[in-house]
Amino acid sequence: MKQSRSSNFVAYAVMTAMAIITLLPFISILLAALQPPGTLVSGISIPQHPSLESFNEAWTTASFGNLLWSSIKIAAAVVPISMICATLAAYALGTLKVPGGSAIFMVFLLGLTLPVELIVIPLYFDLRGIGLTNTPWAVILAECGLFMPFGIFWMRTHFMSTPREVIEAAELDGASSFTTLRRVLLPLSGPALSTMAVLFFMWSWNQFLLVLVLIQDPNQRTAPAGLGFFVGQHSSDVPVLAAGTLIVILPILLTYLVFQRKFISGMLEGAVKG
């Protein structure tokens, strides 16, 4: 069906307006970050003498390098561990059909709606009791636990959509359950696994409340938590604060731009199927 010129124009006009509104905050802090440190910036203003000095200041004075490294360390542990555990469990629930599997799956599904607020209080006090607070492991293990519901749901859906014959053929050939998983199912799961990986990376990177509660040592905080703490000290130095904000956003932004299709399709599919 032919789209009329005017409706096409309206469509693009509306979307462009929305895009500008969406991008405006990012553009304004980028402009602010390009100002020299200490400049009094109030709103959107084109820097007269653009400089990267504020980024340097944010990186060194507030040791954002450390913060990024902590975030990376945690994500580097969370993503593989969660993926492996979720995939194994999803295999059990989706393919192996363990007894009581549907009940177990429902218990996992419950976790999809539980807010982080429900678990932070005891997590803090209990982990403190065994000396795990102020270590990345507290955050890593907690995040892995939190990611199980989505991971299991996601991979289970994927495994269940694999044709039964393929699995049975492997079983007939005498394959153990593990070999079936490794040689037959996983090679077919590339897209599902990589989408899950980028989603886990994003959720781990952006986690704030959990890190705020479990880690007090400034040297071990992750980037968003560090940013939250940073605000007070430099809240009058807008360019440095803006630069710090951008530094925190940059890794996840770059990952997003490279893998954008996976991010978007993952979030959409995950949401709809849930």
Added chain:
Amino acid sequence: MAANSTNVVRERSGDTSVRGSSDRPGASRRVRRARWIGYAYLAPAGTLYLLFVLVPGIHTVWLSLFRWDGVTVGKWVGLTNYREVAENPLLRGAMVHALVLITFFAGFSIIVGLLMAAILGRHRRSGMTFYRVVFFLPQIVPMVAVGITWRWMYTENGAVNQILRAIGLDSITQAWLGSFTLALPAVGLIGTWALSGLCFVLFLSGAQKIDNSLYEAARMDGAGAVREFFAVTLPALRGEIAVALTITVVAALASFDIVYVTTNGSPGNTTTVPGLLVYRLAFTGGQVGVASALAVTLTVLIIGIVVLIQRLTRETT
């Protein structure tokens, strides 16, 4: 055709395992072992989930029955903390504010998303990848970064007022986050900004899956564009709307990052939300029991609303 292939298989491997595997002597043990080995696969995920989600969740419920400052011995008080949640104006206020945020996070975002999906229609257009990437951006970056940016934009001479002055609306400019009446809506609008794009992309992808024949039928009944939307598009998007509602409502109720970084409850506790108070009460206020009760109440509310949304949308399909 399926029957033929199984016959072939049976002939090839010389057994009847497809249906009668349990008939063969060693097979039943193998099947049983295969089914129980599943638990081994479940163990890692199950342990993580149990230890770091389920047990803490139940522990919170347990803690909510005590009066505890986090250091010395706690005292059993039963359901007193829940009464506190219902009666204390500060705590009740936080729940009310969360509900207000739903209007902005969920209501406005979904309306904007639907409106844009309606304007775009079902036509596939070029360049959508770019727009999709842009619209999803607010969902990708940490909420803390979003909050810091908007807090700066809402100041007296910040970007928001700059734009208002540029379009001649000088009279309503103010330090938005300092207003007792408008700070909460201001925070709410941040949520609208962050979630509208997601809703739009969701609805658009759903709309593009609608069968053309439905539209043709409507057109034959003489429906114009608006009626088309309400009669065909909207009902077909029921599933997507349910998803959008769930995501946005949970985001509003469980919000913490955005409020902590923009107003921290100011001015005068008009922007407090349950998440913020849970943090404040448990870790500075030394009222772990009340904080736990608040967390449990919040969780029950979230689960209740999610179930409600699912029920409402399932009934009519």
Added chain:
Amino acid sequence: MTTATRKAKMAAVGTIGIALIVVGCTPGTANPTTSATTTTAGGGISTAVPTEPVTLTLAFIDNPDMTDALADAFQAKYPQVTIETQFTQFADYVKSLRLSMSSDSAPDIAQYNPALKDLSAAGLVVDLTGYEEEYGWDAKFPKSALDQLRVDDTGKILGTGSLVAVPGGLSLVGLYYNKSLMQEAGINAPPTTVDELTADLAKAKAADITGLALGGLDYGSLHAWAGLMNSMANTSDWRDWINGTAGANIVTPDAIAATTVFAEWTKNGYAPDSANGTTEADSATAFAKGDGLFLVDGNWDAAAIGKTMGDNVGFTVFPPAAAGNKTVGTGFSVSYMLSSKGKHQAAAAAFLDFLSSPEAAVIESNGGFLPPNAKAAPPATGVQADLQAANEKVVSDDGLMAFPDFAAPAMIDSLTSGLQQVTAGRMEPKAFLESLQKVWTAYHGG
């Protein structure tokens, strides 16, 4: 469907069962920690610094440059000691430190804030009485500064009991004024009484100048109100209330009068309308930019303000209610406490003693603080000189008053939200004070 529901229920029951077994006990410990408040950890008090290499961690919130400089100077004097500094912003410091002092990775030395005073009762902070005697701190630090750092053994009342921290740099809140704007408004000299200050604010308004640079978004414009309380409320009653002395009450006629003056200032437009939407730091920036005749703020911003305004800025004590009254100024110290979980207490205590040394005095002065060892303070010019003069006056009048939020851990939240409402005319002074008293009573009892 019923089988699945039944299974789900069984799963749920099973999970809860496991959880309760893991969890089921009354929260909290009867005997909080092993090392009690007595200082004999490490075997006796000695002023000798250990000779083997030692690493100490120091957690702090104020002035990274100064803290690093103090650490460096100490390390220069005792090369075998390494100090690692950790900075956290104030709003999160109290929560953070509360959580970390009870963990095994507690810092050896931590900046003290009275919101943390209960930690001493829980045995997490070293009682410094022994060191106080050995090192002779009574002679090296001002009495009123040390008294602020005493806590009783319930961990709730300040001003009496054992010493828990040592001051590194004294702070003082007072009145900054913009000299050129003062002239513009037709004022000859900084105000010497509260009434004069109110009159000056009115003159500023008449000359179309912002009278008071105020920022309430984060702490509710606390300093301006505290200044009025210092001047107008009964000093010993006010001090008792902040210290948590039994029976203290803040709902008194003079306190209501002070709060009313504060409310009137904002009602009459002496402060910007955007006050509640501006942070304290931003209000100081606005003042430095020339937007505001007066600013009630502490010496910690003196360096930044002085750099921007140069000779155009002056500092004076917040005026008393009547001429000739004793000067009372909100002030505290950047002080440091020792964790009882620290393994190198002798070395850490040596650092505390170092804070009174002449080398430290120079660093503290440069950091914008008033050194506890006033004799060793380097001569200063400009607004720094004003600060030292103001400080000497307050100290000699024994008028150092701690910050109001010290009264109870949860007090800061009520102060912030209450003052924001008073600023906006949404809460009556009496109701505000009553809300504070409620929090006070919930914590202190009675």
